[in-house]
Amino acid sequence: MGGGRGTVTGTGTTGTGADADADGENRAGLLYGVAAYAIWGLVPLYWPLLKPASAGEILAHRMVWSFVFVGLALLALRRWGWVRELLANPRKLGLLTLAATVITVNWGLYIWSVNNGHVVEASLGYFINPLMTIALGVLVLKERLRPAQWAAVGIGFAAVLVLAVGYGRPPWISLTLAVSFAVYGLVKKQVNLGGLESLAAETAVLFLPALGYLLLLGSRSELAFGTEGAGHMALLASTGVVTAIPLVCFGAAAIRVPLSTLGLLQYLAPTFQFLLGVAYFHEAMPPERWAGFSLVWLALTLLTWDALRTARRSRAEVARAAKEAAERLADQSDGLLPAAAAPAAAPVPTAAPAATATPAQAQGDVRA
Numbered sequence: 001m002g003g004g005r006g007t008v009t010g011t012g013t014t015g016t017g018a019d020a021d022a023d024g025e026n027r028a029g030l031l032y033g034v035a036a037y038a039i040w041g042l043v044p045l046y047w048p049l050l051k052p053a054s055a056g057e058i059l060a061h062r063m064v065w066s067f068v069f070v071g072l073a074l075l076a077l078r079r080w081g082w083v084r085e086l087l088a089n090p091r092k093l094g095l096l097t098l099a100a101t102v103i104t105v106n107w108g109l110y111i112w113s114v115n116n117g118h119v120v121e122a123s124l125g126y127f128i129n130p131l132m133t134i135a136l137g138v139l140v141l142k143e144r145l146r147p148a149q150w151a152a153v154g155i156g157f158a159a160v161l162v163l164a165v166g167y168g169r170p171p172w173i174s175l176t177l178a179v180s181f182a183v184y185g186l187v188k189k190q191v192n193l194g195g196l197e198s199l200a201a202e203t204a205v206l207f208l209p210a211l212g213y214l215l216l217l218g219s220r221s222e223l224a225f226g227t228e229g230a231g232h233m234a235l236l237a238s239t240g241v242v243t244a245i246p247l248v249c250f251g252a253a254a255i256r257v258p259l260s261t262l263g264l265l266q267y268l269a270p271t272f273q274f275l276l277g278v279a280y281f282h283e284a285m286p287p288e289r290w291a292g293f294s295l296v297w298l299a300l301t302l303l304t305w306d307a308l309r310t311a312r313r314s315r316a317e318v319a320r321a322a323k324e325a326a327e328r329l330a331d332q333s334d335g336l337l338p339a340a341a342a343p344a345a346a347p348v349p350t351a352a353p354a355a356t357a358t359p360a361q362a363q364g365d366v367r368a
Helices: 017-045 055-077 081-087 090-115 119-127 129-139 147-167 172-191 195-219 230-237 239-254 259-265 268-280 287-333 359-363
Strands: none
Touching: 017 239, 017 259, 017 268, 055 090, 055 195, 055 230, 055 239, 081 090, 090 119, 090 172, 090 195, 119 129, 119 172, 119 268, 119 287, 129 147, 129 172, 129 287, 147 287, 195 239, 230 239, 239 259, 259 287
16 A cells, blocks of 8 residues: 555565565554454443343452453463562552552443443543543643643543533543543553453452452342353353453554554544444433534544654654664765764654553553
């Protein structure tokens, strides 16, 4: 597609094998990314299947079975070297415990929202999550924003006010989901642990409390597991698979496609959720709610445009610096400049990220 790429002809391919391999990797990464975000976007169809289990029971099953599934996966892959290092680092253990607590709030509220007719409001939480991530970067990490980012945050704030008027209350489900996931990403940024390893550690922290809660429900005869047939039991047990599979797909995408591509793909999940809420679950969308969502989408469009523009400028600067360094080296090798008098090659600047990385982009974390 782009200039310089090999093209397929009737007699074979032109261009280098490296180009063909890169194209194949990019296509595979794009498919993995679409699969990950599509699963996260379509998961509202799954949670209602688990009724009559309560949101609390579903959440507990998700914690327990995710730990079992990811533990078996890591055992098969023999990826346990990180455990010893983690246990020897109390700070990381504390941060992972905090991350586990925050994601518990996020998961539990999302499951409750879907099963209680708030899919649209839940989708809004993941639309505004990038804006919350930026806000936390300013407030906690003292990051400096570009003018377009400030404008996007301001439009997002206005959208929340419009939606608060429309709902007759602040959109607390959306705000809680957005803030909890942004805090989760901020904490995980400090831990710097891979996706599967991170999920294993967090669910290990949650495993005993979750199992204890299930046993408590069982002692009160309030446990749905085992009372609705084998199919229902299998669905509850599959919460671990539903949690881990998109994470694996995301991890495969993250190493194959640019961050800017993941930044665009991340909007697939809340878009699917929003469409399901309106078209499948038939949730109300009065004019003021459309107005609020439109402002959010405007803010995200501005944010994405600014991120892509910054990424292009960064790539151009890197290419220019590399070209200048190569020309200096060529001049030295040709004897045009004495080696001792030749100026030092300018350092090649590191490209800035294409977008403010959301938790799912930066760490490969799990979605609701």
